[in-house]
Amino acid sequence: MAATFTSLITRLVNLRLDLAKTLRSKGVDTSDAETLASLIGKAALVDSTSGLNQIRNGYQLFRGNTTLTRFPVFDTSVFDSIYQICYGCTALISVPALNTPIVDNMMYAFYGCSNLVEIGGMDTSQITSASEMFHGCKSLRRIGGMLNFSKVRSQIDSTFVSCAALEEVAFVGTISVDIAMNGCPKLTVGSLQSLLNALASGVSGLTCNIGSKNLAKLTTAQKTIATGKGWMLE
Incomplete structure (x- = not known):
């Protein structure tokens, strides 16, 4: 070590x-x-x-940079980690689509980016933990592309904490762990349905917590997408 x-x-x-x-x-x-x-x-x-x-690596690359407003465009395809890449970048407003096909660690990637409005997207198919990825991104409205949490094996309960402005996010792959998005009360119905469609089938004891405001947007049939797979929908 x-x-x-x-x-x-x-x-x-x-x-x-x-x-x-x-x-x-x-x-x-x-x-x-x-x-x-x-x-x-x-x-x-x-x-x-x-x-x-x-x-060649995004590990803590811009951590604590409070003057960076826009993520620069450069090649990220060789990165295997973007752990804390923009941790605490409070001036950051936008991030383009990131080419991250081999990144396996995105923990705390955008933690505390309180002025971040949009992320163009990124390949999350190889990550095993999504802890704190967008925690505290209170201005974030849109995450482009498709989030794939198929290999995530720890709870996705702190990923979207305090993302109160988030409206658009889409999911692909299969989610097989507890997930909480109750801190995102402005999610569109399309975003919510994408999440429900990505939930694994035939589970027991897993919870998808989207909060009362998001629950109120769904029809009974849409809620059944989750409950029919064995999920507890809160």
């Missing part, structure tokens, strides 16, 4: 040095005291090829 962390730290240090060098070559002032997140924030303001395409 110690060797793994040492290797990661070395990679991040080298990345920081390379990015600082690239920024200086483009006329951007940098200092030895700046963090990697600070340098990346500056790179995003220069152009999308200012060193970001050399990044």
Whole structure:
């Protein structure tokens, strides 16, 4: 474990040095005291090829960056983790569709991004935990693409906490663990039906908690989509 962390730290240090060098070559002032997140924030303001395409992992990439308003466009297809990638990025407003076919860790990815309005989408088919992914994204209205939680084996109970503005989200694959979206009272009927359709069949003792306001939007037939599969719908 110690060797793994040492290797990661070395990679991040080298990345920081390379990015600082690239920024200086483009006329951007940098200092030895700046963090990697600070340098990346500056790179995003220069152009999308200012060193970001050399990044090979999204682990805590922009964590704590309170000036980044738009997620820069660059290649994320090689990432296997975006753990805490935008944790606490309180100025972030929008994120484009992310190409994440091999990412297996998205825990806390957008935790506390209180001004985030839209995410273009991302491939979640390989993740095993969705804990805290969008926790505290109180301005988030739309998640594009399709969320696939088929490999998630821990409860999806903290994923959408305090997403009070969320209206549009779609699901594909099969959900086989407890899921809670009661913190999202503005979900459209289409979003709710997509969720119900993705629930696994023939389960016992699992709960899908969407809250009273969302329940009131559904017909009896729509509710039966969940209860007919053995789910408790709350």
